[in-house]
Amino acid sequence: MKIISWNVNSIRIRKHQLLELIKKENPDFVCLQEIKSSNDAFPISDFEKLNYFSYINGMPSYNGVGILSKYKVDSTYSHVFCNKNDSRHIEVKYKGLRIHSVYVPAGGDIPDASVNKKFEHKLNFLGEMKKFFSKNDAHILAGDLNIAPYENDVWSHKQLKNVVSHTEIERAKLLDILESGNFIDTLKKLIPSSENLFTWWSYRSPDFRLNNRGRRLDHIWINKKSSLKLIKAKIIKEYRELQKPSDHVPVVLELSF
DNA sequence: ATGGTTGGCGTCCAA
Numbered sequence: 035m036k037i038i039s040w041n042v043n044s045i046r047i048r049k050h051q052l053l054e055l056i057k058k059e060n061p062d063f064v065c066l067q068e069i070k071s072s073n074d075a076f077p078i079s080d081f082e083k084l085n086y087f088s089y090i091n092g093m094p095s096y097n098g099v100g101i102l103s104k105y106k107v108d109s110t111y112s113h114v115f116c117n118k119n120d121s122r123h124i125e126v127k128y129k130g131l132r133i134h135s136v137y138v139p140a141g142g143d144i145p146d147a148s149v150n151k152k153f154e155h156k157l158n159f160l161g162e163m164k165k166f167f168s169k170n171d172a173h174i175l176a177g178d179l180n181i182a183p184y185e186n187d188v189w190s191h192k193q194l195k196n197v198v199s200h201t202e203i204e205r206a207k208l209l210d211i212l213e214s215g216n217f218i219d220t221l222k223k224l225i226p227s228s229e230n231l232f233t234w235w236s237y238r239s240p241d242f243r244l245n246n247r248g249r250r251l252d253h254i255w256i257n258k259k260s261s262l263k264l265i266k267a268k269i270i271k272e273y274r275e276l277q278k279p280s281d282h283v284p285v286v287l288e289l290s291f
Numbered sequence: 292a293t294g295g296t297t298g299g300c301g302t303c304c305a306a
Contacts, residue, residue: 044298070299095299140306237296281297281306
């Protein structure tokens with residue numbers, strides 16, 4: 035089985051790149067984030083032509099998640115975090131397999147919840163995620179979690195330790211969710227640390243290749259207690275080099291169950 | 292220390 039997670043940053047702009055990715059990789063499931071589309075505007079028919087079902091929790095302009103599946107799933111569910119209907123979660127169930135696509139709030143610029151409402155929201159969201167996933171027994175949790183948890187998940191730990199996405203409190207909260215939900219960080223486990231681990235490079239660098247100032251914000255976790263067996267993982271960095279790229283690249287996990 | 296870019300039912304906001 036193959037699963038892909040990708041923050042496309044607008045399905046409208048990235049649709050053709052996604053169709054090519056699916057043709058090339060032939061995944062069973064694709065977890066999408068930041069589709070920036072309402073449910074009605076999502077191009078379901080384009081994916082139907084490749085024999086995929088689209089399960090979408092969208093909204094206009096911002097956020098929005100979805101899961102594309104080769105199979106008609108048994109049920110879907112979208113959890114409301116922090117009392118906001120902001121389309122940051124969708125779960126599908128298929129033959130006892132529970133797969134989640136999650137988009138954690140970015141958190142704004144200032145890493146202080148007392149002055150930055152967005153950072154406060156991010157920390158609250160992580161708190162609710164811990165409760166939800168310690169009860170849910172998810173098999174696969176994939177998405178843009180907007181946190182780089184380990185020191186070598188960023189281009190410079192020293193320069194980013196006070197930057198939102200890599201602060202001590204965010205890293206601790208993310209690892210707490212990982213542990214309390216009995217998850218394995220599969221990309222960390224399967225990809226040697228000598229290789230590039232980054233999944234995101236800011237649009238604000240004129241040429242991201244020059245200094246490779248990336249971060250590992252996108253993750254695929256599987257539950258330790260499940261019978262899923264890891265095979266291999268990869269980060270498709272080449273997608274950052276395409277014309278009109280997303281700032282995130284697709285991450286891929288192969289497993290058996 | 293600052294500003295850089297992208298996308299959206301856009302003319303500022305979020306990332």
